[in-house]
Amino acid sequence: MRRAALALGAAAVMLAAACTPAPKENKIADPGTEVSGSVELWHFFTDREAAAIDTVIKDFTASHPKITVNVKSGQDDGKVTQAIGAGSGPDVGLSYSTDIVGKFCSSGAWVDLNQYLRRDKIDLTKLNATTRQYTEYAGKRCAMPFLADAYGIFYNKDLFAKAGIAGPPKTLDELTEDAKKLTVRNADGSLKTVGFLPLSDFYENSAAHLAPMVGAKWLTADGKSAIGADPTWKTLLTWQKQLVDFYGYANLVKFKASLGDEFSADNAFQKGQVAINIDAEFRLAFLADQAKNLNFGVAPLPVSDPARYGGGYVTGNILGISKNAKNPEAAWELIKYLTTDDAAIAKLAELIKNVPTTTATLTDPKLTADPNFKVFLDIFANPNSSTTPPSSSGPAYQETFAQFMTEWQSGKVADLDAGLAGADQKVNGVMQLGG
Structure with a gap:
C-alpha cells in the first residue's frame, strides 16, 4: 500500500464523487441464482503486487468458471472516480484510501452493499472491528476491506x-x-x-x-x-x-x-x-x-x-461496486471472495505483505511465522488501535489540521489553546462544505 499517494488524488476523488448523483438501489438477484458473465476490476497495484492480485484472480475464476475477470492495474483513485463520473469505469474499484468512503457512500459513487450482505447472510463480525468502521458511513456499507496496514x-x-x-x-x-x-x-x-x-x-x-x-x-x-x-x-x-x-x-x-x-x-x-x-x-x-x-x-x-x-494506527485498501457496474452480481461475487474467503485473504496477505482483515487469518501459521510481521498482526488486533473516521468531506478535515500542525511545529503559533480552537473552526468549516 502507498499511503503517500493519498494526497495526490484527494482533490480529484472529491470532485468526481461530489458530481456523482446517488443512484437507486440495484435490484439484486434471488438467493442461489447462478452468476455468470464478465466483470472488470481496476486496482492501483503494480509490479510484484499486481502479480499477486493476478494469482488470486486465477484462483477465483477456477472456482467460478462462468465468471470472467478483466483486470486493469495501475489505476489510482483519480482515474477510477473520473471514469465513474463520466458514466463508465470498472465494475469493481480497489482503492488505497479509506478516506474516500464517506464521500463515496453519501454520493452513491459506490453502491450500498448491505443488500448483498443481507441476502448472502455474511457475518461481518468475522471482520476486524476497525476495518468494519472504515468501510461504512451513515448506515451505508459501500465498501469491503481488502487487506490492511498497521x-x-x-x-x-x-x-x-x-x-x-x-x-x-x-x-x-x-x-x-x-x-x-x-x-x-x-x-x-x-x-x-x-x-x-x-x-x-x-x-x-x-x-x-x-x-x-x-x-x-x-x-x-x-x-x-x-x-x-x-x-x-x-x-x-x-x-x-x-x-x-x-x-x-x-x-x-x-x-x-x-x-x-x-x-x-x-x-x-x-x-x-x-x-x-x-x-x-x-x-x-x-x-x-x-x-x-x-x-x-x-x-x-x-x-x-x-x-x-x-x-x-490502522488503515487499509477497500473494494466497492461502481454505480455504473454492468454486471453488479458478478462484481459482488468477486468482492465477496476477496474479502470473506479466509484462504484467499491469507494468500493475498502473504504475497503482498499486508495485514489480513478477518479474525481467522490473523492466526494463519504462514503469516505468524515471521516474528516482525506478527508484531503488526498484534497491533492490528489490539483494542487500543484506531483509525480516522469516515466523513462526507473525505480527508479534508485531516488536511486542514495538517496545515495547523505545520504552523505549530515551525513556531508560528504562540498560544496552543487558541490555535486548537481556531483549528476546530476551520475543520468544522470544511466539514460543512463536504456535507
Whole structure:
C-alpha cells in the first residue's frame, strides 16, 4: 500500500464523487441464482503486487468458471472516480484510501452493499472491528476491506546498542529520552543522525498516524471537530514541539531536505540516518529488498498512557461496486471472495505483505511465522488501535489540521489553546462544505 499517494488524488476523488448523483438501489438477484458473465476490476497495484492480485484472480475464476475477470492495474483513485463520473469505469474499484468512503457512500459513487450482505447472510463480525468502521458511513456499507496496514515503529538495533538502550520505547517520555541519546550532531551543530524526526510532514508522521499515541479523537458523534475539546491533542502537540525545539526547527528542516525518498533505497531509516521511525508492515518488504543487512526491530507505537500500549494506527485498501457496474452480481461475487474467503485473504496477505482483515487469518501459521510481521498482526488486533473516521468531506478535515500542525511545529503559533480552537473552526468549516 502507498499511503503517500493519498494526497495526490484527494482533490480529484472529491470532485468526481461530489458530481456523482446517488443512484437507486440495484435490484439484486434471488438467493442461489447462478452468476455468470464478465466483470472488470481496476486496482492501483503494480509490479510484484499486481502479480499477486493476478494469482488470486486465477484462483477465483477456477472456482467460478462462468465468471470472467478483466483486470486493469495501475489505476489510482483519480482515474477510477473520473471514469465513474463520466458514466463508465470498472465494475469493481480497489482503492488505497479509506478516506474516500464517506464521500463515496453519501454520493452513491459506490453502491450500498448491505443488500448483498443481507441476502448472502455474511457475518461481518468475522471482520476486524476497525476495518468494519472504515468501510461504512451513515448506515451505508459501500465498501469491503481488502487487506490492511498497521502502524508501529521500526528501530535500529545497532544504533540502540551503541547508545546503551536495551529495547524500544513504550511511552512518549521514553521516546524523547531515547531520541536524544541516539542523536549525533556534526561539529557545526548540524544534525548527522536523528533519534526520531518529529516533524509532522516527514514520511509517515501525519497527524492520523500520531493520534493513537495519545488516543486522540477527530470527530464528535454528530460529525463535528473534536480537536479543540479533546485534551489529548494538546498532549500530543506539546510533546512534539518540545522535541522539535530540542533539535531546532531550522536544523530539522535542513536535515529532512537532505534525506532520500520514503519509498526508495535511500529511505532515511534504511540508510541509518534516523534511528526510530513510524511505519507500517509494508516496510518489511522494502527492508528485505533494499536493506538486507540492516539490524532492526519493530514495536507498537509509544503512548502517553502505558495502559494503552500495544496499539497503533490502522488503515487499509477497500473494494466497492461502481454505480455504473454492468454486471453488479458478478462484481459482488468477486468482492465477496476477496474479502470473506479466509484462504484467499491469507494468500493475498502473504504475497503482498499486508495485514489480513478477518479474525481467522490473523492466526494463519504462514503469516505468524515471521516474528516482525506478527508484531503488526498484534497491533492490528489490539483494542487500543484506531483509525480516522469516515466523513462526507473525505480527508479534508485531516488536511486542514495538517496545515495547523505545520504552523505549530515551525513556531508560528504562540498560544496552543487558541490555535486548537481556531483549528476546530476551520475543520468544522470544511466539514460543512463536504456535507
